[in-house]
Amino acid sequence: MAENRPPDPGRRSERSRRAIYDAALGLVGEAGYPRTTIEAIAARAGVGKQTIYRWWPSKAAVLMEAFIDLGNRAAEQAGEAAYAIPDTGDLAADLRTVLRATVDELNDPVTEAPTRALAAEGIVDAALGAEFVEKLLEPQLQLYVTRLRAAQEAGDVRADIDPRIALELLVAPLTHRWLLRTRPLTHAYADALVDYTLHGLAAR
Amino acid sequence: MAENRPPDPGRRSERSRRAIYDAALGLVGEAGYPRTTIEAIAARAGVGKQTIYRWWPSKAAVLMEAFIDLGNRAAEQAGEAAYAIPDTGDLAADLRTVLRATVDELNDPVTEAPTRALAAEGIVDAALGAEFVEKLLEPQLQLYVTRLRAAQEAGDVRADIDPRIALELLVAPLTHRWLLRTRPLTHAYADALVDYTLHGLAAR
Incomplete structure (x- = not known):
C-alpha cells in the first residue's frame, strides 16, 4: 500500500517545487510582480521561506524557472519537443x-x-x-x-x-x-x- | 509694456494646460501609472484639482492628450506634419x-x-x-x-x-x-x- 511506504524525498521535493511554481505564477498574475514576495509564494505553496531561499536566489529566479517549466509542460502536452x-x-x-x-x-x-x-x-x-x-x-x-x-x-x-x-x-x-x-x-x-x-x- | 496688459485668459489656460501635460508625463514616468493621481498632477502643475476635472474626465484622458500633444510637438520640431x-x-x-x-x-x-x-x-x-x-x-x-x-x-x-x-x-x-x-x-x-x-x- 502506498501509505505504508516511507516518504520519497525526491517526490516530496518535486511536489514542493511544483507548488512553488504554481504559487509564483498565480500570485504574479493576480497581484502583479511588485507585490509577489517570497513570503507570499511560500505561504501559498505551503512551504517554509527557507525552502525557497535554499533553491533560488531571488523571486525573479523563481519566476524564470516557473516560466521555463510552464513552456516545457505546454510543449509536452502538445506532444512537441520544447x-x-x-x-x-x-x-x-x-x-x-x-x-x-x-x-x-x-x-x-x-x-x-x-x-x-x-x-x-x-x-x-x-x-x-x-x-x-x-x-x-x-x-x-x-x-x-x-x-x-x-x-x-x-x-x-x-x-x-x-x-x-x-x-x-x-x-x-x-x-x-x-x-x-x-x-x-x-x-x-x-x-x-x-x-x-x-x-x-x-x-x- | 506687457506688464500693463490685462492677463490673457487664453494664454493663461494654455500655460496651465502645458503645465498639466508636463506634470502628468513626468509623474507617470517617475512613479508609474497607478500612483499618478489627479491630485498629484494638480499639485505639480500648480493648478487646482478642479481645473483638471473641468477639462478632463479622468487621468487616462489627461495622459492620452498629453501623449498626443507630445507627438505633435515632436513632429513640429522635426518639421514634419504630425x-x-x-x-x-x-x-x-x-x-x-x-x-x-x-x-x-x-x-x-x-x-x-x-x-x-x-x-x-x-x-x-x-x-x-x-x-x-x-x-x-x-x-x-x-x-x-x-x-x-x-x-x-x-x-x-x-x-x-x-x-x-x-x-x-x-x-x-x-x-x-x-x-x-x-x-x-x-x-x-x-x-x-x-x-x-x-x-x-x-x-x-
Whole structure:
C-alpha cells in the first residue's frame, strides 16, 4: 500500500517545487510582480521561506524557472519537443507550424495573466527585463536563427538576409498583437505573416 | 509694456494646460501609472484639482492628450506634419523615412519613461490598453494602411496583401525591440525592416 511506504524525498521535493511554481505564477498574475514576495509564494505553496531561499536566489529566479517549466509542460502536452522548430525541408510549412503553436500558447488563459504581469514589469524594470530576455526570450529566438540559417544553406532564403533581424518579422507581430490587444491572434493571421515575410509585399 | 496688459485668459489656460501635460508625463514616468493621481498632477502643475476635472474626465484622458500633444510637438520640431507618411511615389524611400523617424522618437529619452509606464499599465489593464490602442495607436497605424493602399493602386504592392496585417511587419519589430530592449534601434535596422518586408526573405 502506498501509505505504508516511507516518504520519497525526491517526490516530496518535486511536489514542493511544483507548488512553488504554481504559487509564483498565480500570485504574479493576480497581484502583479511588485507585490509577489517570497513570503507570499511560500505561504501559498505551503512551504517554509527557507525552502525557497535554499533553491533560488531571488523571486525573479523563481519566476524564470516557473516560466521555463510552464513552456516545457505546454510543449509536452502538445506532444512537441520544447521550443523546437521543425525542419522538414519546407520552410513555409515549418514556420506556419511554429507560429500557429505560438498563437495557441498566447491564447491560453492559464498563462495569460502571469505572462502579462511579467512583461509589464520587464518593460519598466530594465534589469528584470534584461534577465528575462537573456534567459527566456533570446534562446527561443535563436531557434529561428538556426532554422533560417539552414534555409539559407538550402538556398531557400536570400544569402544577404540577417536571420536575427528576419525572425522579428515573424515573431514581433504576434507579440505586438498579444501585448497591445490590437486584433485577434488566429492561425490565419499566423499563416499570413509567414506568407508576407517569405514573399514580401512588393509586386513582382 | 506687457506688464500693463490685462492677463490673457487664453494664454493663461494654455500655460496651465502645458503645465498639466508636463506634470502628468513626468509623474507617470517617475512613479508609474497607478500612483499618478489627479491630485498629484494638480499639485505639480500648480493648478487646482478642479481645473483638471473641468477639462478632463479622468487621468487616462489627461495622459492620452498629453501623449498626443507630445507627438505633435515632436513632429513640429522635426518639421514634419504630425504622424504623416510621405507619398513621393517611392514606397521604400517613404517607409524608410517614417521608420527612421519612429526610431528617433523611440530613442528620445524625454518620452521613454512615460511611454514605458503607460505601455506597461495597458498590458495588464485591458480597459486602459484598449483606450490607448483606439485613440493613439490605431489612428497612427491607419496611416500605414492608407500609404500601402496607395501603393497597391500604383501597382507597387501585391493586390492580395491585407495592408492592416502588412504594416505590422514594419511597426511591430520596432515596438518589440523598444519594449523588450532586445537589440539597439538604429536607422540601419529600420532600413533592413523595409527591405525584408517589401522584398521578402525567400530566394528568387
